[in-house]
Amino acid sequence: MIKISPSILSSDYSILGDELKRMQDCGADMLHIDVMDGHFVPNITLGAPIVRCIRKCSTLPFDVHLMISDPYKYVPDFVKAGSDIITFHVEADSDVEKTVELINSLGVKAGLAVKPKTPVEEVYPYLDKLAMVLVMTVEPGFGGQSFMADMMPKVAAVKAEIERRGLDVDIQVDGGINGTTIIEAAKAGANVFVAGNAIFSSDDAAATIAGFKSKADV
Numbered sequence: 001m002i003k004i005s006p007s008i009l010s011s012d013y014s015i016l017g018d019e020l021k022r023m024q025d026c027g028a029d030m031l032h033i034d035v036m037d038g039h040f041v042p043n044i045t046l047g048a049p050i051v052r053c054i055r056k057c058s059t060l061p062f063d064v065h066l067m068i069s070d071p072y073k074y075v076p077d078f079v080k081a082g083s084d085i086i087t088f089h090v091e092a093d094s095d096v097e098k099t100v101e102l103i104n105s106l107g108v109k110a111g112l113a114v115k116p117k118t119p120v121e122e123v124y125p126y127l128d129k130l131a132m133v134l135v136m137t138v139e140p141g142f143g144g145q146s147f148m149a150d151m152m153p154k155v156a157a158v159k160a161e162i163e164r165r166g167l168d169v170d171i172q173v174d175g176g177i178n179g180t181t182i183i184e185a186a187k188a189g190a191n192v193f194v195a196g197n198a199i200f201s202s203d204d205a206a207a208t209i210a211g212f213k214s215k216a217d218v
């Protein structure tokens with residue numbers, strides 16, 4: 001199932017609640033919340049207290065992308081704040097297995113992400129316990145970067161592995177997704193598309209999201 005997840009990293013944080021409502025009205029399937037600690041990535045965004053506050057502004061699933069060094073420590077806070085899917089990086093310092101199990105034990109869906117230089121095979125040992133794999137299509141840290149088409153073989157490889165095992169795991173791509181790159185990513189096997197700049201800088205976000213959905217239907 002195709003899902004579009006606008007990244008609020010590109011939103012106007014002074015009116016964050018309104019931006020969330022607007023995305024829901026424009027047809028978003030979930031809301032992508034980028035959490036950066038200034039350590040795992042060279043940028044700082046927001047934490048669980050803000051997620052808790054904006055939870056009341058939307059009924060859409062919160063797709064929380066943790067770009068932090070110690071996800072294990074902070075997972076409970078993000079669950080309590082109202083996350084629906086928590087994705088963390090295989091490159092982070094926390095024990096991956098324990099962190100996946102912690103997320104699942106708290107009744108939230110677990111996602112595992114790989115940075116561009118990390119082989120996607122690193123997620124294979126955990127695939128059976130995941131709801132989603134995130135293949136980063138930019139170096140994490142900032143919005144508005146260019147899509148790395150050379151990540152598509154990773155998307156295709158993990159898609160084949162998921163099918164081989166008969167699993168129901170979403171494949172998300174994040175970074176540089178627009179009306180052109182979404183087609184490439186969908187053809188490779190992705191079904192969940194994060195887009196920040198392309199949606200928030202658009203004059204007509206509803207048309208952009210609708211266009212993405214039809215283009216991703218390959």
Ligand code: DX5
Pocket residue numbers: 007008009010032034065138139140141142143144145174175176177194195196197198
């Ligand atoms: C980057 C973030 C992305 C970012 C995508 O580290 O994980 O979610 O917001 O932004 P665009 O779509 O503008 O590349």
Ligand code: ZN
Pocket residue numbers: 007032033034065174194
């Ligand atoms: Zn993200």
